[in-house]
Amino acid sequence: MELSRDGPGLLLRDLARGDAQADAAAQVIADVAPDIILLQNVDYDLELRALGALRDLIAQKGLNYPAMFALTPNTGMATGLDMDGDGRLAEPEDAQGHGAFTGQGGMAILSRWPVDTGAVQDLSGLLWRDMPDAMLPTVDGAPFPSAAAQDVLRLADVAHWAVPVLHPSGPVTLLAFHASPPVFDGPEDRNGRRNHDQLLFWRHYLNGTFGPAPDRRFIVLGHANQDPNRGDGIKAGIRGLLSDPRLQDLIPxxxxxxxxxxxxxWPRVSPSYMRVSHVLPSLDWTVTNSGVHWPMDGANAELVATASRHRIVWVDLEVD
Incomplete structure (x- = not known):
């Protein structure tokens, strides 16, 4: 979904007074009716008021989520440095993740079952330089945009979370992310390299590189900003994630x-239709069905187009 606005508090304002795009997004979520959903591009506030208002709007459409979860994303988090090498400061590009204010375009989880908040791993603070074999950008052999910038820049553009959901049959761990677009940079390929490493991160995480990781009943899910076969970017990152033998790539x-x-x-991008969002269950899950919610004609097609340029990717899993 695309529920980000241009300033802090504006999403909550729009939800309070009524907003056609937010209303359409809530209706699409209610129509698909997932038990658990990871929302992207949702503005974060400390008390989760906007997320709560969105949850209430979805409930008005007939779908109730007792549990909601979000943490402060890296988007809009000020660094005080020139992070893109353009010689200017305090621009959206100079934050840890692109954003005009802290929390712009964050992530959130809504669930029928509670989140084990005490067991959540927020991995968003990992510095890019601390990734094994990090593809840090250079220009003429020097760190780009500067050594000072690389000393503080986090790997995650938005967030990397490991979130246990307490299903009655046992915990299910969501490995949630939103990666950088691999474009909008220069010949140093800063964004392309960061996107690659953000996707490679999950393979290192599952190897135990950054601490304990689940070995069963987990799901890697998020917005990769990267199609394995179409468009720009370093394809090794997304292809490596999709082909990881611990995961099921369902190609919905x-x-x-x-x-x-x-x-x-993406109407202004060529190619404009791409596969950039993924739900990848661990190998021990039995998958009964999967798909992308994309009605092609009529009122439902207009509804989903109003809600977002993105479509909901869904997977049905059999619980033992």
Whole structure:
């Protein structure tokens, strides 16, 4: 979903007074009715008032989520440094993750079952330089944009979370993320390299590189900002994640259209239809169905187009 606004508090304002796009997003979520959903591009506030208002709006459409979860994202988090090498400070590009204010375009989880908040791992503070074999950008052999910038820049553009959900059959761990776009930079390929390493991160995490990691009943899910076969970017990152033997890449299909695996329509990008969002269950799950919610005609098609350029990727899992 795309529920980010241009200033702090504006999402809550829009939800309070009524907003066609937010209303459409709530209706689409209620129509798909996932038991657990990871929301992207949702502005964060400390008391989760905007998220609570969104949850209430979804409830008005007939779907109730007793549990909600979000943490402060890296988006808009000031660094005080020139992070993109343009010689200017205090721009959205100079935050830990692109954002005009702290919390802009964060992530959130809504769930039918409670989140084990005491066991959550917030891995968003990991510095990019501390990634094994980090592809840090350089220009003429020097760190780009500066050594000082690389000393503080976090790997995650938005967040990396490991979130246990307490399902009645036992905990399910959500490995949630939102990666950087691999474009909007220069020949140093800063964003492309960061996107690659953000996707590679989960393979290192599952190896135990950053501490204890689940070995069963986990799901890697998020917005990769990267299609494994189409568009720009360093494809090794997304292809490595999708082919990891611990994960199931279901390549969910929609009913019609080319390409059939697309999860987004970016009208100003070529190609405009790409697969950039993923739900990847661990190998021990039995998958009964999967897909992308993308009605092609009629009122439902108009509704989802109003809600977001992105479409909901869903997976049905059998619980033992």
């Amino acid at each position: 299909q929609r009913r019609m259209g080319d390409p059939p695996d697309a999860t987004v329509h």
